[in-house]
Amino acid sequence: MTETLAQAIEVTRRYGDVVALDTTSLDIRAGELIGLLGPNGAGKSTLVNLLAGLRRPTSGTVRLFGGTPRDPARRRELGMTPQDTGLPSTLRVRECVDFVAAHFPAPAGRDELLDRFGLSGLRDRQIGGLSGGQKRRIAVALAFAGNPRLVLLDEPTTGLDVEARRALWDGIRDYHAGGGAVLLTSHYLEEIEALAERVVVLGHGRTLADDTLEAVRGMVGVRRVSLTAAHLPELPGVLGVEREEERTHLLTADADLLVRELVLAGVPFSGLEIRPTTLEEAFLAITAADPGAAAVGTAA
Numbered sequence: 414m415t416e417t418l419a420q421a422i423e424v425t426r427r428y429g430d431v432v433a434l435d436t437t438s439l440d441i442r443a444g445e446l447i448g449l450l451g452p453n454g455a456g457k458s459t460l461v462n463l464l465a466g467l468r469r470p471t472s473g474t475v476r477l478f479g480g481t482p483r484d485p486a487r488r489r490e491l492g493m494t495p496q497d498t499g500l501p502s503t504l505r506v507r508e509c510v511d512f513v514a515a516h517f518p519a520p521a522g523r524d525e526l527l528d529r530f531g532l533s534g535l536r537d538r539q540i541g542g543l544s545g546g547q548k549r550r551i552a553v554a555l556a557f558a559g560n561p562r563l564v565l566l567d568e569p570t571t572g573l574d575v576e577a578r579r580a581l582w583d584g585i586r587d588y589h590a591g592g593g594a595v596l597l598t599s600h601y602l603e604e605i606e607a608l609a610e611r612v613v614v615l616g617h618g619r620t621l622a623d624d625t626l627e628a629v630r631g632m633v634g635v636r637r638v639s640l641t642a643a644h645l646p647e648l649p650g651v652l653g654v655e656r657e658e659e660r661t662h663l664l665t666a667d668a669d670l671l672v673r674e675l676v677l678a679g680v681p682f683s684g685l686e687i688r689p690t691t692l693e694e695a696f697l698a699i700t701a702a703d704p705g706a707a708a709v710g711t712a713a
């Protein structure tokens with residue numbers, strides 16, 4: 414059986430009156446690449462911080478590599494990039510990597526690490542002279558410096574341009590291909606879609622979905638029917654309509670019925686395509702159906 418690296422078991426975390434996590438459970442197994450999604454305030458960072466031992470649960474149990482995450486020996490096998498990072502501005506990039514790597518018994522090779530994240534060109538630059546995006550990329554790469562078995566990445570690519578984001582994706586994929594496990598939070602659903610194999614959706618501190626990417630996408634059972642037509646009549650079972658230049662996208666739970674009705678209506682159309690919903694559409698449907706959201710009157 415695959416080894417469980419980290420576990421949250423029926424964990425609740427309160428901040429005063431705010432219930433950030435409400436009896437939430439999560440298992441992270443060796444080699445998994447998990448995307449953790451949820452609207453603002455859903456409890457993602459709180460869960461990451463509990464797993465990393467930076468905060469304690471109000472109730473429930475958190476385990477990291479079979480013990481408590483507050484044990485420094487266990488944390489040595491964990492890599493992490495917090496949302497905010499301060500790097501020493503006077504160090505050169507290579508010195509900074511060496512400094513962090515020196516805290517670990519079997520660190521990753523410095524040049525190999527910089528190469529993995531497309532950062533070799535910054536090797537001799539002083540941290541203080543780097544752009545915000547470059548510092549962010551270094552901070553994410555440093556999460557991998559100790560050759561960890563599990564990496565927790567809380568919004569690692571926020572504020573990065575497309576090229577920098579893709580360079581980080583390559584680094585994360587490379588680490589994962591070598592057997593490493595990753596828990597990744599992001600507001601960029603295409604990032605989760607590009608990287609994750611398993612998707613966990615949190616809403617108001619509770620787990621709303623936890624399954625393979627495919628299964629979560631398919632959870633809402635909605636299909637997207639796309640076509641080009643000058644005019645469309647009212648059609649049955651249409652849940653949503655989007656227009657994009659000359660293309661119209663219809664969301665429906667019954668694509669067969671919709672296409673039959675289109676043909677019966679005698680509407681001229683071309684370029685018909687039917688495909689599953691994107692993760693974004695599934696995410697919106699799942700979080701909108703969250704009973705916690707209805708209770709406080711917000712859906713996202």
Ligand SMILES: Nc1ncnc2c1ncn2[C@@H]1O[C@H](COP(=O)(O)OP(=O)(O)OP(=O)(O)O)[C@@H](O)[C@H]1O
Binds near residue numbers: 452456459460
């Ligand atoms: N230190 C704190 N003190 C008080 N409340 C907090 C604290 N940290 C988090 N919270 C509250 O706990 C809830 C969950 O916050 P958390 O940061 O875990 O959510 P999140 O899903 O990571 O959100 P985001 O997507 O905005 O980063 C929120 O209501 C937040 O305001």
